Each structure stands twice: as C-alpha cells, then as structure tokens.
Amino acid sequence: MTVTTSGPLPTDPYDVAIVGAGVVGCAIARRLAHHPRLRIALVEAQDDVGQGTSKANTAILHTGFDAVPGSLEARLVREGARELAAYAAESGIPVEPVGALLVAWDEEQLAALPRLAEKAERNEYHATRLLGPADLYDREPHLGPGALGALHVPGESIICPWTTTLAYATQAVRNGVDLHLDSPVEGAARHDGVHHLTTPRGPLRARWLVNAAGLHADTLDRLLGHDDFTVTPRRGQLIVHDKFARALVRHILLPVPTALGKGVLVAPTVHGNVLLGPTAEDLDDRTATNSTAEGLDRLREQGRRILPALLDEEVTAVYAGLRAATGHDDYRIAAHSDQAYVTVGGIRSTGLTASLAIAAHVTALLADAGLDPGPERAPAPVRMPNLGEAFPRPYQRPDLVAADPDHGRLVCHCERVSRGEIRDALASTVPPRSLDGLRRRTRAGAGRCQGFYCGAAVRALFEGAQG
Numbered sequence: 001m002t003v004t005t006s007g008p009l010p011t012d013p014y015d016v017a018i019v020g021a022g023v024v025g026c027a028i029a030r031r032l033a034h035h036p037r038l039r040i041a042l043v044e045a046q047d048d049v050g051q052g053t054s055k056a057n058t059a060i061l062h063t064g065f066d067a068v069p070g071s072l073e074a075r076l077v078r079e080g081a082r083e084l085a086a087y088a089a090e091s092g093i094p095v096e097p098v099g100a101l102l103v104a105w106d107e108e109q110l111a112a113l114p115r116l117a118e119k120a121e122r123n124e125y126h127a128t129r130l131l132g133p134a135d136l137y138d139r140e141p142h143l144g145p146g147a148l149g150a151l152h153v154p155g156e157s158i159i160c161p162w163t164t165t166l167a168y169a170t171q172a173v174r175n176g177v178d179l180h181l182d183s184p185v186e187g188a189a190r191h192d193g194v195h196h197l198t199t200p201r202g203p204l205r206a207r208w209l210v211n212a213a214g215l216h217a218d219t220l221d222r223l224l225g226h227d228d229f230t231v232t233p234r235r236g237q238l239i240v241h242d243k244f245a246r247a248l249v250r251h252i253l254l255p256v257p258t259a260l261g262k263g264v265l266v267a268p269t270v271h272g273n274v275l276l277g278p279t280a281e282d283l284d285d286r287t288a289t290n291s292t293a294e295g296l297d298r299l300r301e302q303g304r305r306i307l308p309a310l311l312d313e314e315v316t317a318v319y320a321g322l323r324a325a326t327g328h329d330d331y332r333i334a335a336h337s338d339q340a341y342v343t344v345g346g347i348r349s350t351g352l353t354a355s356l357a358i359a360a361h362v363t364a365l366l367a368d369a370g371l372d373p374g375p376e377r378a379p380a381p382v383r384m385p386n387l388g389e390a391f392p393r394p395y396q397r398p399d400l401v402a403a404d405p406d407h408g409r410l411v412c413h414c415e416r417v418s419r420g421e422i423r424d425a426l427a428s429t430v431p432p433r434s435l436d437g438l439r440r441r442t443r444a445g446a447g448r449c450q451g452f453y454c455g456a457a458v459r460a461l462f463e464g465a466q467g
Contacts, residue, residue: 008201009183009201017042017043021179026169027356031363032359033177035377040176041177047434049166053214058275060352062350063077076357079360081353092385093164094391098251100254112256116128129152129154130150158267158268160270175379175380183199185213190339194206195341208340209341209342215286217332218326233283237291239299240317241273241275241276245273246268248310278321290320323349331344342366395408412451414453422438422462
C-alpha cells in the first residue's frame, strides 16, 4: 500500500496515471484496480483525496429523473445510482432514502411539474407523483405558506460524500494503486508513446493518461492539444443548520430547476444537520471557495420562503464549493486513442451519484482504445466507519466498546466522536494530513461549537500521530 506526500515520484512508467483524486478520479482508480496486472498512479494536487468539488456539495444521491434524456449523464447517473446504493450498503457508507419534493410556488412552476414528470419517464424513472397543496403540507407541515403543489420523487436519497470518496481511495490503494498527494500537474506532453507529467516532485511517466482534474480538466486537456470545453467555476455557497433543525424537514425540498442548476434547496444530511443552498455564481477564480455576505443573505431570503422556521435555528457552519460548469448540457468524456488518453471533464453535481458508472465507462473507453487491462479480480470489500446519525455510531455499540474502551471515550461531544475513531482514522490506509481531513473522516470539530471545546484534544491526537 503506497500513499506518498513528498520526495521524488517513481521513475519507471506506470501503465495508467489518473490526474485528480476527487470522487470520480478515486472511483476510476478503484475500478482499474480490478486488474492486478496494471500499475496505476493516482495523482492529486492537494494534500488529501476529495479536496475539491467532492468535499463541498449537497450530498444527494440522485435518481437522474431530471437529466437531459438520452444524454451520457442521464445514463451514467441512472446506472451509477443503483451501483452506489449497493456499494454503500456493502461498505458502510450512510445513505437515507428520504425522497424529494419539487415545490411549485407560482402558476408557471406548477405548470412545469407535469413536464418534469414526463422527463422522468423518459429517463426511465417511473415513481414520480404530483401532489396537491393538502398532501404537500401533510408531508411537510413546516413548509412556508403559498406553495401550490409539488412533484414527489421518492427515490432521491442523501449520502455522505466524504466517506464515499475515501472508500474508493482506500480500496484502490489496498489493491496496488499508488496515491501521490501534493503533486500538482504543471505540464504534460507525450512522446515515444509515453506521457510525461511535470510536477514539483519531479516527473511522472505513464503509457495511458486519464484526466479527472475537475476544475482544471480543461487546462490539462489543452496541454495535450484539445479545446473541447472551458470550465467556468460555479460557486455554490451553503449554510449548515444545527441538528435541532432536523425535525423541521422530512424530504429534500427542491425548487423547480433552471438553466443555472437545481437552485436553492433545503435538505437534511446524513450527519443530522439541515443544508440551505447552494447559490450558483459563475466566477473566473478557480480557488474562490470563500463565502460572501451577499450570497448568504440571498440564501436566507430564499430559505425564509421555503422553511420559515429554519431561520430561527442556529447555524453550525457555512461553506462554499466550486462546480465545473462548461456551458454544455452533458459530461465531456472522450477517448483520444491516438494519444492513449481519456478526458473526463464537465462532471457537475451529479458526479458523486454517477461516479461508479463513470469509472466503468472510462475503463471501457481505455480498453476500446487499446489498453490491455489483463485479467480481472474484484478487490476485497472495505467497511468504512459510520458517520451517519441514522445508524449506530461506535460509542453506541457495546461490542466495539467492550473490545476497545477507546471507542467509548468521547473527545468531540458535539458530534459524539470517540478517541478510538480518531485513532483509527489516523492509522487508516489513507490517513488525514490535516485537521480538516480528520474532520471529514470522523466529524470531530464539525459540530455546533466548531472545535471550541475539543480542538486542543483533537489537535494533540493528530500531532501525536504525525510523530
């Protein structure tokens, strides 16, 4: 098992290099690891997996009911949703099938609901149902006044995006993939049948290249002579409300979608909080993950209409993520056989749901383009620590506490995180390199006090593990 963060990169050429260790890049690495003969590198610019769009999204496992019918995205979301639901059950990734309601607030939106139901049918999703106001308010009694109806999409679920990405990376590394962190790709060229990637840690060479670089996928694409799309960072700011707000909402509450995206939603999370957001702001800066007073005010204004009582609840955190908008209404996935290269671009908010299907699609493209992956062997399953509120946490499991009392010794009381969980995360296959990474693996410091009480103890455990 190899995870590197410093020093020169290996000099021998890899069979396949994947650039970008977000949820999609990690899924592709995991899928290619089904072929033990391949020597694979997963190359990431930052100090952890899932540091870009993958860590800052709305954490929804989509049905794909509203994708563009016949598009690649529609097919991969549909297939990926089934695969990820099964994978999550096997791997211990928390999922809650809460369902969604697309709420119409005016006559124009109400008229759009039957068209959305027809679109869902074309996307092979047949479970939607139109609701009148009485049924809607019976399902969501805290909904703001004036809603005219809704489209019920019972298959929409909430999921933990942090654990999903980490599960893929863990399985990949355990099955021979080399994960190279802190290795931003600054240059790329191909000659003599080998890709040469330039990084601050020295060159990395590979016979085949997969570009899963997310917000920077177009930059890498252009280095290799392609101009198929341009990424426009689309910032989504979100507000995380305290766990006391969870009783206010039973479903994912969606607006009728627009050209800019699915709009501002109110949704529970598997961690027990309630999300309000995101905004949709097209920017030039691919690092602008800051929140703004204007954006948060806009969210509160819309939240007041959707779920008025939510605005009386405490805010636990705010955050912002950047989505890779391209101006196209589909993923930009393409194989360039003459270059032994596959682009995986324009993967937007549905990328989490579609990740396993994208990985299978990319693997097939590589094989069609000439990669001989060799024999296939399914990797051993992984079992991830549970971060979901709907399932027993380690401190609630007498068997774990009896076997290891540290699982009963809470360090972070807001999120009920035990010393044993923190210790296990620090010793895991893909360990955290920062307190933020530790938070994504355990929820330590993610609660209402934001680490005010537990911060010193958590830091001491983290620094002790660093040697």
